[in-house]
Amino acid sequence: MFVRWLKLRDRCPRCGLHFEREEGFFTGVYLVNYSFVAVAIVIELFVFLIYVNANENATLLPAMAVGAATALLLPLLTYPYAKTIWIAIDLATRPLDPVEEADAALHASENEPPVS
Numbered sequence: 671m672f673v674r675w676l677k678l679r680d681r682c683p684r685c686g687l688h689f690e691r692e693e694g695f696f697t698g699v700y701l702v703n704y705s706f707v708a709v710a711i712v713i714e715l716f717v718f719l720i721y722v723n724a725n726e727n728a729t730l731l732p733a734m735a736v737g738a739a740t741a742l743l744l745p746l747l748t749y750p751y752a753k754t755i756w757i758a759i760d761l762a763t764r765p766l767d768p769v770e771e772a773d774a775a776l777h778a779s780e781n782e783p784p785v786s
Contacts, residue, residue, distance in 0.1 A: 672750055686777030689757060691770070698760065702752040703745045710740050 671689075672678055681688050690696065718733040745752075766774065 671754065676746075676749055678750075678753055681777050682774075684778070686774040687766075688770070688773065688777075689753075691760065695760070696753065696756065698756045699749070699752050702756050702759075703748055706748045706752065707741060707744050710744055711737055714740060 671682065678689055680690070714733070714736055718728075722728045
């Protein structure tokens, strides 16, 4: 489905589904990606709190560095997964209308190898 790590194809190579169904479609990807980061940072916070309770001399700097690295790197690492999860959520909540189904079928038949 992806050309490169951060570049999604326009259509599914198997079924012909146009991934960006409307203008601004991938705004939901940011919500999914934000959810990944928020959950990770909350888990890190709880781990840090447990660590601080066990060690009185614990400093804040390592926790801040891990949190900053998570906030910067995790969205890049999970971006393809967030996009595909958002496509699945959108298809589950808003199935294809007949025009979109016909368009997908038309493009799917273009990608099929010729029958010999």
